[in-house]
Amino acid sequence: MSFPIHSSFSRLALLGLLSLAALSTHAQTTPAASPTPEQIRRWQHLDLQADGVPGISADKAYRELLGSRVPTPVVVAVIDSGIDSTHQDLKPVLWRNFREVAGNGLDDDKNGYTDDVRGWSFLGGPDGRNITVETLEQTRIYGQYRGQFEGKTRQVVRKADRAKFDLYEQAKASYEKARKAEETRLARLTDALTSNTATFERLKQALGTTRLDSGLVHQAATRQPAVAEAGPVYAFMHRAGMASDEDALKALNAAIKGSRNSLEMGLNPDYNPRAIVGDNPKDLRESRYGNPDIQGPDARHGTHCAGIIGGLRGNGLGGDGVAGDMVRIMGVRSTPSGDERDKDVANAIRYAVDNGAQIISMSFGKDFSPDKAVVDDAMKYAAQKNVLLVHAAGNSGLNTDKDNNYPSARYLNGKFIPNQITVGASSRLNTSALAAGFSNYGKQTVDVFAPGVDIYSSTPGNTYATLSGTSMAAPVVAGVAAVLKSYFPQLSALQLKQIIEQSATPYHTQVLKPGAKDMVDFATLSKSGGIVNLYEAVKLADKMTMVK
Structure with a gap:
């Protein structure tokens, strides 16, 4: 997970390097119709016309289109650093493997993973220890x-x-x-x-x-x-x-x-945390390793992403998940602080698919992928099983049409991965700052943008925090996909991707190109040229599934 995580402490770290006296001159621009503090806290759900905020129009979709419909539960796997399974906003929506008896030390369902009641960690050892920091x-x-x-x-x-x-x-x-x-x-x-x-x-x-x-x-x-x-x-x-x-x-x-x-x-080439796991890192076919601890030693990032997707809506806590209680969140731990290993990513995808995930949220990335072929094979497996992969574009301000970021949008053979949607990060300001300055972009390799700046969501210990990154934008899209799949269960992974891209709201705002100082049309930064919009996505799904 080599993406820089733009959290409150990382912003502080950056600010702390500046002269305190200079900070008062850097006030953030706000729209003419300023939202209330409560709206700012959950701004990603708002609507540009109704609220003056370039959110995903989730509130409008629930209010006008979904109120009278009955959803069906959708399993969304969150491949990440870990999830706090006791969090008040997440506990009711966590996936439960009912074929497994908790804590009996047996592989009751014979899937190769003992006691995997809530998911699995490919970063843990059989003695219960877990990797906290990996090498890049x-x-x-x-x-x-x-x-x-x-x-x-x-x-x-x-x-x-x-x-x-x-x-x-x-x-x-x-x-x-x-x-x-x-x-x-x-x-x-x-x-x-x-x-x-x-x-x-x-x-x-x-x-x-x-x-x-x-x-x-x-x-x-x-x-x-x-x-x-x-x-x-x-x-x-x-x-x-x-x-x-x-x-x-x-x-x-x-x-x-x-x-x-x-x-x-x-950054220590002599450090070997893999001794904790006890697997053979060079054996890419090996998959039966790890432990059932889906939380791990640092679940901040994964808990935040899970809350963006499925945090309970309307309970007065947190910032509301996009999909809320219509999802079942499966925790799969494979991305520590440092870089995830290709072997672990591939196994995490396969585990999620084999255990019923219909959508997989992947907020991680790195600069090198020496065993990309094994990840490609897992993604092809997910495609065969009709599973949508939602991946964060990365936080380096790079054009991924030219610069590498893995998992990439293409297979090793150059063909695009049909069931993967790659997500850049946008802000709540429809100004030159609409595209997050840290976000990767690419007219060919980034499909859509989604809210990813100052996103309020769950963190371990029944707490909440505001974090920023394409890591936050990807679960927004995973949440949108989950809503669509819940109300339109007949939609395939490819149809979900198509609907999300085609229903994205186009923006032609002149913005600062991420990682640069020149101004560009926001629409040139991604394939769709827009920001995901749940309201429009539901309308399009209605048309696509309408019986003729």
């Missing part, structure tokens, strides 16, 4: 071939090994670049922690308090102009979504810990 794929490739190729030139390498040598050279360059960048990031985060800690202490002394909460700081900024640092600190806390200085420093410390983990594990 470029780290693994570099470590695998450095003994064979280090110090050699292509000319002296045997012709039979030159393809491997070329891969090694690419991976080594990427590894060294990533390691240098992470070392720089860690140094800047550490400096930011020192600087912000000192700033907070000075402000606490000036205000005569031991704790800076955002309300107190805001009051000081508006009523005590002599306290010069109050304004910038409030702007900093407000933009980062932090309620207090304690939250801010806690988030910065978490970012520093993550950076150190990346250097010590993700």
Whole structure:
């Protein structure tokens, strides 16, 4: 899962590198018809005409088109970091393998996975331990071939090994670049922690308090102009979504810990977390490994994605899932912090398909895929079984028509994967910021965009958080697909993809091209040129399934 996850703490980490005094000049533009705070929290469900927000018109669809219809449950697999199976917004919608008896240590249904009541983890060992951090794929490739190729030139390498040598050279360059960048990031985060800690202490002394909460700081900024640092600190806390200085420093410390983990594990070619699992990573045919712990040690990302799809609607909690209680969420764990292995991804897809998933949400990606063939085979298997794959486009601001991001939109033979839909991220602002600045894009390889900026959803321990990324946009589309499949169960995976693409609302807003400074037509960033729209998708599904 090498996608940068744009969460509250990562935004804080970035902001912490800036001068606090500069932050007050970076106010976010809002539409003329500003939505209410409650609407902002669940903005992805809103409608452009009714609410002034480029959401997916889910509320309108439920209100005007779906109210009198009866849905049928749809199984959606979330291949991710893990899901908190006890979360109040998710527990009622979790998939249950009724053929399996929980905790008896037997493979009751003879599917090869013991006690897989809620799903399966391909990152766990039989003793209950779980991988938390994996190496990056470029780290693994570099470590695998450095003994064979280090110090050699292509000319002296045997012709039979030159393809491997070329891969090694690419991976080594990427590894060294990533390691240098992470070392720089860690140094800047550490400096930011020192600087912000000192700033907070000075402000606490000036205000005569031991704790800076955002309300107190805001009051000081508006009523005590002599306290010069109050304004910038409030702007900093407000933009980062932090309620207090304690939250801010806690988030910065978490970012520093993550950076150190990346250097010590993700970018360490000598680190081998696979000993925890006990499988043979080189045996791509091996599939009977792992454990039934679908939560794992860090389920924040997966829990958030699951909530976007199936969080209970209308219960006053969270931000409401797109599909709500019409889905059954199957947890399949194969994507740790670091890069998922192709073998695990392939097995996760096959497990989901074999156990009844009709839609699979995949919010992960990486720069290298040395065993892509095994993933391709699993995707072909999903196609044969009429399963739709929904994949996040990636968060590197790249044109994936030219730059690699895996799993890609094409098979190794160059043909497009017919049952996969690839999703870019959009924001709630129909301005130059409509396309998320981090989102990958591609007129051929990204099918649609969907809300992926500041998405409020479930996080472990009955908590909620606002996160950003194409990781959030993909489950929005998975939720749309689930609604369609629920109300129109006869639709095939290919028809679901067709409807979602053809019903997307086209936008011709001039936007900043992700990862660049030039302006482009939003419609040029994806195949459909639009943002998914549940209301229009339901209307189109009605037409397609109407009995003549």
